[in-house]
Amino acid sequence: MKLWGGRFSGKQDEFMRKFNDSFSFDQRLYAVDIQGSIAYANALSNAGLLGKDELANIIKGLLCIKKEFDQGVFEPGFEDEDIHTAIERRLTELIGEAAGKLHTGRSRNDQVALDLRLYAIIVIEQVHDALTALQTAIIKKAEVNLEIIMPGYTHLQPAQPILFSHWLMSYFWMFDRDRDRLTDCKRRTAVSPLGAGALAGNPFLIDRAQLAEELGMPSVTLNSMDAVSDRDFVAELLFTIALISIHISRLAEDVIIYSNPSFGYLSIDEMYTTGSSLMPQKRNPDSLELARGKTGRAISSLVNLLVILKGLPSTYNKDLQEDKEPLFDSADTILLTLPVITGVVDTMQPHPDLMAANLDETMLATDMADYLVEQGLPFRQAHQIVGQVVRLAEERQVGFSTLPLPDLQRISAYFGPDVKEIFDFQRSVSKRSGIGGTAPETVVQQIAVAKQKINDLPK
Amino acid sequence: MKLWGGRFSGKQDEFMRKFNDSFSFDQRLYAVDIQGSIAYANALSNAGLLGKDELANIIKGLLCIKKEFDQGVFEPGFEDEDIHTAIERRLTELIGEAAGKLHTGRSRNDQVALDLRLYAIIVIEQVHDALTALQTAIIKKAEVNLEIIMPGYTHLQPAQPILFSHWLMSYFWMFDRDRDRLTDCKRRTAVSPLGAGALAGNPFLIDRAQLAEELGMPSVTLNSMDAVSDRDFVAELLFTIALISIHISRLAEDVIIYSNPSFGYLSIDEMYTTGSSLMPQKRNPDSLELARGKTGRAISSLVNLLVILKGLPSTYNKDLQEDKEPLFDSADTILLTLPVITGVVDTMQPHPDLMAANLDETMLATDMADYLVEQGLPFRQAHQIVGQVVRLAEERQVGFSTLPLPDLQRISAYFGPDVKEIFDFQRSVSKRSGIGGTAPETVVQQIAVAKQKINDLPK
Amino acid sequence: MKLWGGRFSGKQDEFMRKFNDSFSFDQRLYAVDIQGSIAYANALSNAGLLGKDELANIIKGLLCIKKEFDQGVFEPGFEDEDIHTAIERRLTELIGEAAGKLHTGRSRNDQVALDLRLYAIIVIEQVHDALTALQTAIIKKAEVNLEIIMPGYTHLQPAQPILFSHWLMSYFWMFDRDRDRLTDCKRRTAVSPLGAGALAGNPFLIDRAQLAEELGMPSVTLNSMDAVSDRDFVAELLFTIALISIHISRLAEDVIIYSNPSFGYLSIDEMYTTGSSLMPQKRNPDSLELARGKTGRAISSLVNLLVILKGLPSTYNKDLQEDKEPLFDSADTILLTLPVITGVVDTMQPHPDLMAANLDETMLATDMADYLVEQGLPFRQAHQIVGQVVRLAEERQVGFSTLPLPDLQRISAYFGPDVKEIFDFQRSVSKRSGIGGTAPETVVQQIAVAKQKINDLPK
C-alpha cells in the first residue's frame, strides 16, 4: 500500500523502487516520527477531528510500534517506501481505519520537516555533550601538566617557548566556539513546521503554537511554503560539525607530528594506535590520522547539502530526500570521533625532557629584541639588530647565548651585561603575562575561566 | 625594506616574490589596519612605551597615510609585501624611526587577525543592510499584490492554489534567518586578538580589554595561540553568505521559470534582462541566471577556506594568507548581487490573468478529500477516493469539476451535492488560515509581523 | 588476532575499535582481495618461496573463503579489523600456519592499493555499460521521434525551433565524453602496485610484471613510495562520475520543466513518478528530482577524497582508509541512477501538439535577420532592424508574422514580399544543415554516427 496509490495503476520499475525508497536509512527517525504523530493526534483531538477513543487507540498503536522498533522486531513491508509509510501501514494493521485519520491536514512534507528538526536537536545535544567531555579532558590534562615548557611553533618552525598547557588549552577555545555555534543552531532548529501541510497550510483549526510547545519547540514557522523546504538548520548543523572536525584535524596534526620520535614530545597511548601487517616495530597513530581524514567527510557532507539546495525551485522537491544521509553520516562520524579524541587526550603522555631538549636559544631572539626596546631602541631597529646577532652566531656555528658581549656591542651599543638574563626559557614564558598569554599564572587564570564555563553548564 | 630582513642575505626569487606578496589584494585592509594601529599606539602610550609626542606623531602619520589611500595617491614601494609592511614603510618615511616603536610587542600575526575581524564586521553590517533592503522590497511587492491567486507547486507539479504574496513572502523568512545568522556571527567576530603577539602573548603591560573597547569589540581572546590562527569567524561568514546565495538561487529559479512565456506569471523589468547577439527577439533574465550561477562561487569560497584549515598545525601558518581572497570575493559578490535582486523584485510585474489561466481544478483535489473528511471519512480513504475521481476525469478527458454527482457517488457514497462548493480557488486559499497558511487574512498577519521585524531594527 | 599484535600489550578502546575497523564496509572487496592473493601466491611460488603443496592449499583455502562470501555465510571474527585480516584469519583456520606465508614481502599497503584498483576497474566497466544502455535508449527514442519540432531555449527563453530528436541527442554526446573519460581513467587504473611492500619495495625476487599480467594489468608502478599512496585513480573516477551525474541533472531539469503542464512537452511514465500523501491528484517526477539531487552526493564524494589527500605526508597514512566509502557510494549511486534514467528516457512520451502550440513566431526572428543578410545587409544591422520589428509587433500586441509589409519596409527597405517565407518553423529547422545542426537530415547523420560509435564497442 502506497500512501498515494489512488490515482496510480500500480506498476513500478524495480530500479525505481530501490532508487526512490528511503526506509533503509530514514527508519532511524522512527522515535521522532512517532513523537510528532502523538502530538499531532492530540492537536487533531483538540480540534474536534478525533474522538477520545480514536485518540487513545492511535497513541496506543504508535507506542506499540515504537516498542517494536526499540526492540528491533518491527517488520518492514515490501511497500514501505519510507518511515512514515511504514508506521502508517503498521498503525492501520494494529488499529484499523482510524489510523487514516491521523493524516488529516498533514502532509509528509511538514511531517518530515518536523522529524528532521526533532532529530537534529538530539544530535546537537549529543555533540554538545561530547564536546564538553573533550573540553573537560583538555582542562584536566592541562592542569596536571601546567608548567611544562615546550617549543612553540609558527610555520612549524621554532618560534618562542610556551607552556604545554597553553598549547593544549588553545584547543579548548576552538571547541568552545563550536559549542556556542551549536547553541545558536539549536535555537533556529527548534521551530515547528507542523501545520504547514504540503505547501499551503492547514485547513483544519489545529493549534500550531500548542503543538509546538508539546514538542518542546518555542516557536512556529510563519510561512508554510518556506516551512516545507527550509533545510537551513541542517546546513548550519553540518557546517558546525565540519568546523569541529577541522579543529580536531589540527589537534591531530599537532599530535601526529609531536609523537614522531624526532620530536618525541608526546606518547599516544597504545590503545589509540595500531601496528603494521609488515613492519613489526610499528605503532601508528591511526586514531588521529583517521580523525584528520574524516574531515573530508564532514566538509563533503556540507557540500552535498549545499549543492542539493542550489537552484531548487520553491517548496518541497524530492531532491530534499537526499538531506538525511549527509546529516546522519556527519552526526555518526563526529559522535564516534569525539570520544576517541577525548580518549587520546586523556591518555597521552607529555615528555618534558624531550621538549626541553628541543628548546633552542634562538627562540629567545624576540626576548633579546624586547630587551633592546627596554633600553630605549624602537622595536624595528631592535629586530634588525637581533637578526644580525642570529646571523653572526649562525656563521660562527655557535650557540646564540655564547656570543661574547663585545661582539654584541659591536652590533649595537645598547647591549649591556644584563642581556644574559634573557637566556632563560622560564623567564621568557613568564613575561607573556597579558590576558591570554603563556605565563604560568595567566594560564592558571585561563584554565579557571574555562572550568567555570564548563561548570556553569546546566547539568 | 622587509620587516624581517636582519637575518637574511637578501636575495629573493622573482616568482617567489610575486607568489608571496599579498599587497595587491590586502591593501583594501588599509583603513582597518590603521584603525588598529592607532588603538595599539594608544595602548603603548598608556603602558608608558610611547611618549606623548611620539604618540601624536604616529597618529598624525597614520591619518596622513589613510588620506593617501582614501584619495588613491598612496604609492606602494617595490618591497611592500603586504599592507602592514607598506604602512610601516610609509610611516617611517613620514615620521622617522619612531615608527618602529609602533610594533613593540605586536606581530603581524595578531595584527592581521585583528584587521580581518574589523573588516569582517564591516562586511557583516553591509550584507545585513542589503538583506534588509531586499526584505523591504519583498514586503512592498507582497502588499500591493496581496490577493492574487496563483498555482502553487511542489515537485514543480501543480499542487494547491496559493497567494502570490504568500509565495513571495516565503523568501522573506529565508533572508530573515540569514540576518539572524549574521548577528550571531558578528558576536563571535567582535573579539579582539590584539595582544596575542606572534603566538605566546604580549610581554609589555598593555591593557587588552581597554584596547578592545576602543575598537568596539566587547571581549578579548583568551589564548594567544588560538588567537593568531582562529579563522572560524571567516568560515562562519562565508557559510552565511553561501546560504544567502542559495536562497537567492532558489528565488532566481522560480522567477526564471515563472517568466518563461509558457508560464508567463511574471515579467522581469527590461533593466534586468539582456538580449542576444544573434536572436533579435530575445530578452533573457541574465540577472537571475548570474545570481544563480554565483552560488557556485559562494559555496566554493567556503570550501576554499575549509580546505585551507584542514590539518593545519597549531598557530599561524602562511597558508592562512589565503583566507582573504575568498572573503573579499564572497563579500563583493553578495554585495553586488543583493541590490540587483532587490531591483528585480522591486520592478517585476505579476500577471494575475496568466496565473489564473494555469490554475487547474485538480489542484482542488485535496479540498475534495478534506470535504470527505468533513463528512466523516478518515483522510487516507478520502485520499484514495479522490485519487479515483481524478483518474476517472483523466480517463474521460474531462474537467475534474464536470463529473456528474452520480459518478462521484458511485465511487463513494459520502459525496453530496454540496461537493460542488469546493471548486472555488478563492475558497481553497481562504481555508488555509492557520498560522503561516496562505489565507489572505493570514498573509496579512504574516506581513505585519515581517514589517514589525524590519521596523524594530536599530536605524 | 591482529596481524600486527606482537609488539602490543593488547588493550584497545572500544570506541577506537569501532572507529578504526573497516570490515563493515571493505568486506565488499573480498573477491578482488582473493584474486590478488591468488596471484601473489603464484608469484611467491615462482620465486621459490612457497612449495607446490603450500600453493595448492592456499589457493584452495582462498577459493573456499570466496565461496563463503559469495554464499553469504562467511562469519566475521571479533578481531577482523578489515577484509585482509578477516581473510588471513580464516585462511589460517582452514589451512593452518602455511597461511602466514602468503604475506611474505607483502604489506596491507600494497595489497589494499591493488584491491582498490581491481575494484575500480570493475566499477568503470559497469558504469561504462550502464552509460551505453542509456545512450542506446536515447538513440532509439530520437529515431522514432525524428522530425518533431519543438521550441528550443537558451536562458530558458524561447530561442529557435529545433527538433526534439536533436535536443535528446545533445545528451548522447555528453555521455559519450563520459565514456571516453572512463576509458582514460581505466588505463591509469590498470597499473599494478603489488610488490611495493609497505613503502620500500619487495626484497624477495617476485616477478612483478608477470604478476600484473596475471591480474590483467598492462603495467606496474615504478616507485614503491608513490605506489602505496597513489589514489589519483580514485579521484579521477569520482570526478568522472560527478560529471556523469551533472549531465543527468541537466537532463532531469529539462524533463522536469518540460513535463510541467504549462509546457506539457513530455509525459514521464507513471512507473517513474510517485504521488503525494496529501494531494490525491499528484504525479511527481521523483525519479528525476532524486537524480538531480544525487548530484550533490557525487560532487561531495569527490570533494571528500580531495580534502583527504590535501597536505598528506608521503606514502601511506591511515587517512587513506577513508578513500573507500566515497568510491563505494558514488559507484552504487550512479549504477542505480543510470538504469532509472534509462527507463525514464525509454518510456517518456513526447507531445508534438503541445510543442507546436508553444512555438512562437518570434522564434523566427533570427531567420528574418538571415533573410536580410541574404538581401545584402550586414548581420548586425539586420539584427537591429528585426529587433525593431519585434518591438513594433509587441507594442501593437499582434503576431510577428501579421505585420503588413509596408510597416516592415518603413523600418527597412530591404524587406520584400518574400519575407513571408520565413514564417515556417519547418523551413527554419531545415536551414540549420551544417554539421551538428538541427536540420532533419543532419540529425539523421548525427544519429548514424552515434549508432556507429555504440556498435563499434567490443561486445
Added chain:
Amino acid sequence: MKLWGGRFSGKQDEFMRKFNDSFSFDQRLYAVDIQGSIAYANALSNAGLLGKDELANIIKGLLCIKKEFDQGVFEPGFEDEDIHTAIERRLTELIGEAAGKLHTGRSRNDQVALDLRLYAIIVIEQVHDALTALQTAIIKKAEVNLEIIMPGYTHLQPAQPILFSHWLMSYFWMFDRDRDRLTDCKRRTAVSPLGAGALAGNPFLIDRAQLAEELGMPSVTLNSMDAVSDRDFVAELLFTIALISIHISRLAEDVIIYSNPSFGYLSIDEMYTTGSSLMPQKRNPDSLELARGKTGRAISSLVNLLVILKGLPSTYNKDLQEDKEPLFDSADTILLTLPVITGVVDTMQPHPDLMAANLDETMLATDMADYLVEQGLPFRQAHQIVGQVVRLAEERQVGFSTLPLPDLQRISAYFGPDVKEIFDFQRSVSKRSGIGGTAPETVVQQIAVAKQKINDLPK
C-alpha cells in the same frame, strides 16, 4: 552600443551593468577571440558571404585591435559588456559597417565556447611545460644525491630506510600522471564548436571542418545544443589542476616537516623563505605553506564550476559566464606555484648526516622478519616474533641490535648468529631491488626511465 539593442528601450540598472559585464575579466581572451574571428571571416569568405576586400579589411582591423591589446592601448568603451562586444565595437570604428558582417550566423554562444577552448589549450600547454620543468628539477636533484639513505615513514612514524632519491622520485610519477591527464584533456578540448550558432546550428554553408583545421582543432562538435553549453573541458582541466595542486601540497608537507630542525633533513634556500615581523631568528618556509594553502583554491575552483553546472537547463544559460574566473584563477595560480616549487626543489639541500642520525635500528625489524622467513618460518610468525624482540628491547631500554643472541633465541630458535647482518641500513635498502624498489641500482633504472620519458617529449 549593445550587440542586442534593437528590441530594448535602453535603460539599465547601474548595479545590473556591473553585475552583468564581464569585460573586466574576459578581456584576456582577446587574442583567441581575434584568432577565432579571423578563421570565421575566412570561412564566411569561402562560403561567399564576404567579399575579398571585406575579408581583407576585417582581418586588417582585427590585427590592429590585437596590436592595441598587445600594447596595452586598447580603450574600452562604456558599453563594452564583454570582450566580444568590445572587439566588434572597435572593429566597426575601424572599418565601418562591414564589421557587422563578421557575425553572420555566429552567436556569442558558439564564439565564447570556441574562445574558451582555445584559451584552455594554451593553459594546458603551459602547465604541461611547467610540470616538465619541475620533473626535470626532481630528476636532477635525485641524480646528484642518489645514494643518501634516510628514514622512510608511513603514518609519519619510522618505517624502513629508503633512499632520499627514491623519496624525491616518488613525486616525479605523480606529476607524470598529471601530464598524462593533461594530454587526454587537451584531446577533448580541441574540438571546434564554431558553427553551432546560438543553439540550432548555422544556416549558412560554412565549412566547419576546415574552420576547425585552421584553428588547429582535429574535430568538430556534432550537436549544436551540446556545443554551446559543454563546459566539460573546463571541469576536466580544473580537476587536473586540483590534483597537481594536491601533489604539490604533499611535497610541501614533507619538506616543511623535514626542514623543521628536529628533523633537519633538508634546508630550503633562503630565497624561498621569509622572516617574522616580531621574531628576529625566524626563517619560515612560506613558499611551501602558500603552495599547500593554495590547494584550497584549486579544489574550490573545481567545486565552483561543478555547482554552476548542476541542474542547469539545456544549452546556454548566463550562469555559464561564471566559468571563466575559476579557470583563470586556477591557471594563474598553478602557473605561479609550479616555478616556485621547481625553484625550491632545485635549491634545497639534503643533510645526509641528520638523516643518518634519525635512522633507528627498529626500522630494520622487517629485515629481521625477512631473515626468519629465509630460515623457513612463515612470515606471519616471523612478524610476531620480531614484535616480541622489539618489545623486549623497549622494556630493557636498549638498542634493538644490542640484544644478545641467547635472548633472541629464547624467543625463537630460528635466530642464528648471522642475524647480526641485518643491522645494516645499506643492506636493507639494497635488498629492495624489485622494480620500483628503493635499492640504488633500481632507483638508477627508475631515473633512467624517467629521463627517457622527458627526453621523448616533442621539443
